[in-house]
Amino acid sequence: MINRNDKSLGLSATAHVPHTDVPQKAKDFTTDQEVRWCPGCGDYVILATIRSFLPELGLKRENMMFVSGIGCSSRLPYYLDTYGVHSIHGRAPAVATGLAVTRPDLSVWVVTGDGDALSIGGNHLIHALRRNVNLTILLFNNRIYGLTKGQYSPTSEVGKVTKSTPLGSVDHPFNTLSLALGAEATFVARALDSDRKGLTEVLRAAAAHRGTSFVEIYQDCPIFNDGSFDVLRKEGSEARLIPLTHGEPVVFGNAGEYCVVRSGFGLKVVSTADVHPDDIVVHDAHTDDPDYAHALSRLSDQDLTHTVIGVFRSVVRDTYDDAVRRQNDSAREKDPVDEGSLQRVLTGHDTWTV
Structure with a gap:
């Protein structure tokens, strides 16, 4: 997986992005636009968390680009005082790829939703992930189409009653992180909108990763899917949430009464009391073996009986944009051309007369 001769490996995601010496605060990333989401929407918390986190990066705001598609989540670039593009439904990863390839001096982010990214945008998402473009994708998952008033989405549960499924959905939903890992994503994580500390930790790791960072954020839609993740916030949620810490045993519960062990493939x-401590899985986010992270993703289910949060996988692999730039540089060295010569481009080797 790792090309030891690639000089870009080991660099941070923002190695070529200009930094500022001026201290920044959350208010520096706040625009004069009125934030227009429904009262109680989880997007408010996510926006506040992102605004509070971005000053940590110390990047010049004019070198930060947030690209969104269509949907409630995709309004977020309006509310961040950086550059932003409200692009085409499902095509945000394609627009972001172009920016990342041509502008290594930019920190490129994609903001999308479960409908935008996993339905019409599914093809663009998986190819951005497999190519490992140097950008960060934030997928807000509320298991519903909110902007178009409450239709079921690719992550809605089987049996979900919505305006487009009045008798209950018969579709089997995506396991979002399993999908990302199947596309060989090099960084995969999940967080909750209401867990600002956990979300900030995940954002911090995602922003540092060179390559495509994919972060799923469970987010409440109080109008069309209210309370969809309440069981992960209320008393007793400790028995459902499985937090991951690299290098630490995967143990959870109020007093660590549950743990994760290997079972076949x-x-x-299982109950911690029923196994030897050596049998408990120690989380390794940096293993090259994608099967382990995929097995972790399968622990999370539709009913939220168990939900794994944190960084599932973070591995090093050459990025698409770095490879494209090296290839272009190599081609120029072998065959220097006058970059201002349009005629040479038009009448080059691959032309013919009709």
């Missing part, structure tokens, strides 16, 4: 949850 996968993983399962």
